[in-house]
Amino acid sequence: MNWKRFAALVLSALLLLSLFGCGKKAETLDVSQATWEELVAAAKGTTVTFYGWGGDENRNNWLNTTVAQYLKDNYDITLEVVGMNIDDILAKLSGEKQAGAKTGSIDMIWINGENFYSAKDNGLLYGPFTSQLPNMEAYIDLNDPETLNDFCMPIEGYEAPYAKAQMVMYADTAVTPDLPASAEELLEFCKANPGKVTYPALPDFTGSAFVRNIIYEVCGWEQFQTMEPDYDTVKAAIEPALDYLRQLNPYLWNEGKTFPDSGTAVDAMFADGELVMAMSYSPFGVSTGIDKGIYTETTKTFVFDKGNIGNTNYMAIGFNAPNKAGAMVAINAIISGEIQLTQYAQLRELPVVAAAKLSQQESAEFDAVDLGEGVLTQAELLSHRLPEMPANLVPIIEEIWLSEVVGK
Secondary structure (H helix, E strand, O other), X not given: OOHHHHHHHHHHHXXXXXXXXXXXXXXXXXXXXXXXXXXXXXXXXXXXEEEEOOOOHHHXXXXXXXXXXXXXXXXXXXXXXXXXXXXXXXXXXXXXXHHOOOOOOOOEEEEOHHHHHHHHHOOOEOOOOHHHXXXXXXXXXXXXXXXXXXXXXXXXXXXXXXXXXXXEEEEXXXXXXXXXOOHHHHHHHHHHOOOOOOOOOOOOHHHHHHHHHHHHHHHOOHHHHHOOOOHHHHHHHXXXXXXXHHHHHHHOHHHHOOOOOOHHHHHHHHHOOOOOEEEEOOOOHHHHHHHOOOOOOOEEEEOOOOOEEEEEEEEEEEOOOOOHHHHHHHHXXXXXXXXXXXXHHHHOOEOOOOHHHOOXXXXXXXXXXXXXXXXXXXXXHHHOEEOOOOHHHHHHHHHXXXXXXXXX
């Protein structure tokens, strides 16, 4: 007998059995009951798909370089970023759900608000899973209302925080040095600059947030946190704000008969000098605009004295994600202090880590980040931060605005 050949055959058989055993283990792993070590082991050498809006070039670059490299170096995970609008993502998941597809193609999803509420309600998300992530305990304030609720809707472990956003307004102080600090002052500002102010038509995300901010200013915010999603109830509650918005119309661009179709359009009109004011849900976006030469160096961000709406966007996992273990490991990495710091520094996005949970060195690194010119500090923003409305009120308000404000 050729012993060398026999030994080679035995070794090959053992390797095949080993590979089969590993594959079988990954296939049969119950991720909901797995230890963190088991999840990391199952994720090693795999690809994780991350579906979300792909219109932010800076974020795409950060994901494909900084985050992807971190996952590869630390966990041997390959990150595949797929740009897709959330409506198309949910339609894809819904189609797979109806077809009974047990294994899909979407692992991680960038999501929040109404879309999260709808996806969770229709069984399109996997969970709960966040209690299994070590960095939730290590870096996230587990009692923060925005950790527990998304647009006032219970999260219940079905998504992990990704980044914070907050409504801000901005203007060129060389053109309009006095910036409005309230809805009342905004009306006077518009009267002083007729045809030079507007906001995006709802249901544009920025326009909708701006209108909700006006509702908070005029009507107060507390009553909306527990309000039932009834059309008549909501309309009665926001009537003072509707009246204010109608008063605003004659002094707006095109006299409020029509509105630009997107926040991008309003921003372009501001950059071209057609408008003297614009608004955004990216609180540090002005500094990036100044760096790129889009805005003048005298452009400044401002908020209302009573506060501006803020929310958190999140990461969820598809109900039939092919790589749930890999998605959990990737999400855990993104909420680490290290990756959140790169998001803060490179993208100038409000981080989700709790300051109280950072080490002294980590705190110093966050404090050292240069946010650029024309923006408010993180502390100033957070001290003027108001909670979002329940997700199921938002489409009602958008419907009411269309019938009661446009052209009125």
